[in-house]
Amino acid sequence: MNNVTVDFTNGVNVEALLGAREAFTAAPEAAQFVWRAQSTWKKGTHTQTSVQKFFGLGQEQSHRQVFSYDTDHPEIFASEDIGSTPTEMVLVGLAGCLTAGIATVAEHRKIQLHSVTAAIEAPINLQGILGVDSDIRNGFSSITVKYTIDADASEDEIAALVAQSQKRSAVFDTITNPTNVHVLVNS
Amino acid sequence: MNQVENIAAQHSSILDVCVxxxxxxxxxxxxxxxxxxxxxxxxxxxxxxxAWRDRKWDSLRLLTTxxxxxxxxxAYKGSDPHGFMKAAELVAFLEGFAQHSQTPLLTNTKVTKVRKDGELxxxxxxxxxxxxxxxxxxxxxxxRPKVPAISREFxxxxxxxxxxxxxxxAQIQEGRVLVVGASATGLQFADELKRAGRDVTLAVGEHVRMPRxxxxxxxxxxxxxxxxYDQRYNEIDDIARGRNIPSPQLVGNAHKAILDLNSLTDIDVQLTGRLMGINNGVAQFSGSLKNVCMLADLxxxxxxxxxDDYIDAKLQGKAPPAETFADTRISDSPATTLCFARNAINTVIWATGYRPxxxxxxxxxxxxxGQVKHDGGVAPEPGLYFMGLPLMRRRKSSYIMGVEDDARDITNHLASYLAN
Structure with missing residues (x-):
């Protein structure tokens, strides 16, 4: 066999992404995506939210299946703890986005990853949401993501993967930068 | 009759090239x-x-020696080869060149329209x-300075x-100054304003750090x-991005001081992330400051x-030993919002780049x-060329010493265009 030896892989199809980048440069309208979620209040602080449909490449698209998520509050808040808190879901999104970015950038830079784990911590002062002190914000006061990465690369190269991933992360951008949020009722 | 009068006298005839x-x-x-x-x-x-005569900035100097x-x-023939020219010195240098080159120059001649009329x-x-x-x-x-749309919401x-x-x-009124942009210009403004006793906040997006x-x-x-500097535009991975990279954080000064975000932190300039929004008289800054600094350090x-590799390979290691520079220090909680009124921010300076x-x-x-389309200075319109754009044909294109190689390429391209 005369096949080209594959030295490494992180399982990311970088060729497809590079192709998309080229296609979106030529046809910017195809790059307009809309992500959607549908939520239903269940009971107490429990809400179920599902995602399936989205818009992209100029037409309606669909995930392979419906993905459903329960959010609730823990028992110390006298809730039933049916799911993670919505605030924790933000951390889930951040971890998923940054880690996918690391794998993608590593693939592009031909760096073999062996393991990528992250511990995320995000302090929050509940005096904010409970309205105890109006100077305290509702949201996280900060977010710290600690990555432990084993890869065939130097320390600086690994640091560069993580930095580049942040630079190109939709969730990182959404959290770090202001976004207009429109919440409509019965419209 | 000098060259210009000579050419001007044949007004009715057609120029090969209008620069x-x-x-x-x-x-x-x-x-x-x-x-x-x-x-x-x-x-x-x-x-x-x-353009250099128009610059008012007192302390402005070139970034290259x-x-x-x-x-x-x-070439420069003065007694200070390692110094940096002030704007007026550069004007004199360029005047000297124009004289030496006998440039066929029409001064005080503002071009008001360029069109194509058939082949001409x-x-x-x-x-x-x-x-x-x-x-x-x-x-x-x-x-023209590039000023972001957000300026209208101030x-x-x-x-x-x-x-x-x-x-x-001296021209800046009392109160805190918000300098937007961490290029050579932004850092120099922040540094000299702070040293003149002003409170300064510097909004820092992606930037290029290097020691003097x-x-x-x-x-x-x-x-x-x-x-x-000789790296060619068509060898660069992402040329659109490359052409928008801010100028490196350097200052041309006699004592060769380092100007970087750490030196500004040392004198108590406040660093924030990139300016992202204005909401009810409050400026909002990105929470990505640490990452842009990490990217620049790396x-x-x-x-x-x-x-270092070049010194090992080409100079047999003959140079003073390798130096390391401390990572950019960023506080654990850089401000993400600043109220104009409460912080007495009375001035904003846009060090956010320029455009033609x-x-x-x-x-x-x-x-x-609205950016010009060109392939290494060659416009899609046959016979139209650009000069002096950032990273036009090489990394050095926007520097004075970088213009010669580009000018030669463009002249050759143009000569063969005219010959056909």
Whole structure:
């Protein structure tokens, strides 16, 4: 066999992404995506939210299946703890986005990853949401993501993967930068 | 009769080339056109190096050393090869070059319209109309400050300045100054305002960090020696991004001091992330400050590593030992919001870059963002060329010593276009 030896892989199809980048440069309208979620209040602080449909490449698209998520509050808040808190879901999104970015950038830079784990911590002062002190914000006061990465690369190269991933992360951008949020009722 | 009068006397006849702008790019390309025997005029709205005459900023100096301030067959001959020219010195240098090169110059001639008329370009100016077979636009990459749209949302009480209006700290009113942009310009503003006793906040997006000196040489000399400045535009991974990279955090000063975010932190300049929004009189900054600094530190280390490699490979290691520079220090909680009123922010200075100003160029050569389309300075319109744009043909394109190689390429391309 005369096949080209594959030295490494992180399982990311970088060729497809590079192709998309080229296609979106030529046809910017195809790059307009809309992500959607549908939520239903269940009971107490429990809400179920599902995602399936989205818009992209100029037409309606669909995930392979419906993905459903329960959010609730823990028992110390006298809730039933049916799911993670919505605030924790933000951390889930951040971890998923940054880690996918690391794998993608590593693939592009031909760096073999062996393991990528992250511990995320995000302090929050509940005096904010409970309205105890109006100077305290509702949201996280900060977010710290600690990555432990084993890869065939130097320390600086690994640091560069993580930095580049942040630079190109939709969730990182959404959290770090202001976004207009429109919440409509019965419209 | 001098050359210009000679050419002007044949007003009815057609120029080979019309060069627009008599800065370093226009003058250099004119020099090479003359060598090729191409009949041309250089039209200049004011006088030679007008953009540099217009600059009001007192402490402005070039970022490259005097010995690198070179044009075709013309170099710095003064007694301070490692110094940095002030604007007025550069004007004198360029005047000297124009004289030496006998540039066919039409000064005080503002071009008002360039159109294509069949195969020919028609050029309208305040000194009459011309026709040319080719046009080289060399009217400057920094003709207009780029000011982001968010500037319109600032409270009316805040005075807004661009680098073209900035003179010195004395002109700035009381109160905190918000400097937006961490380029050479932004850092120099922040530094001199803080040293003049002003409270300063610097909003920092992506930036390029490098030390003024490394292993016994000015960093820009290493960039030349290692060939980094010669890197071609078509060898660069993401050219659109490359052309928008801010100028490196350098200052041309006699004592070769390091100017970086750490040196600003040392004197209590407040660092924030990139300015992202204004909401109810509150400025909102990105929470990505740490990451943009990390990116810049990593890139600096890669650059210095490539200089080390060059020293090992080409100089047999003969240079002072490798130096390391501390990572950029960022506080654990940089401000993400600042209230203009509460923090007495009365002035904002936009160090957010520049762009060409080409309203008179009535040709389909602009992209959807209003930027000129070109392939290494060659416009999609046959016979139309640009000079002096950032990373136009090489990394060094926007530097004075970088213009010669570009001018030669463009002149050769143009000569073969005219020959066909």
């Amino acid at each position: 627009i702008g008599a800065g370093h790019s226009g003058l250099a390309v004119s020099h090479l056109l003359s060598k090729q025997g191409l009949r041309h005029l250089v039209m200049e709205r004011g006088d030679v190096a007008q 005097n010995q690198q301030t070179r044009l075709p067959e013309f 370009y028609s050029i309208s100016s305040t000194k009459g109309d011309w026709q040319a077979r080719a046009v080289i636009v060399a009217s400057g990459a920094c003709a 409270p009316a009480s805040v005075t807004q300045l661009t680098p073209l209006e900035y003179r010195s700290p 000196n490394y292993r016994g040489r000015d960093i820009t000399e290493w960039l030349s020696l290692t060939g980094i 890139k600096m280390r890669r650059l210095l590593g490539s200089i 100003d080409l309203p008179w160029l009535e040709l389909p050569v602009f992209d959807h963002k």
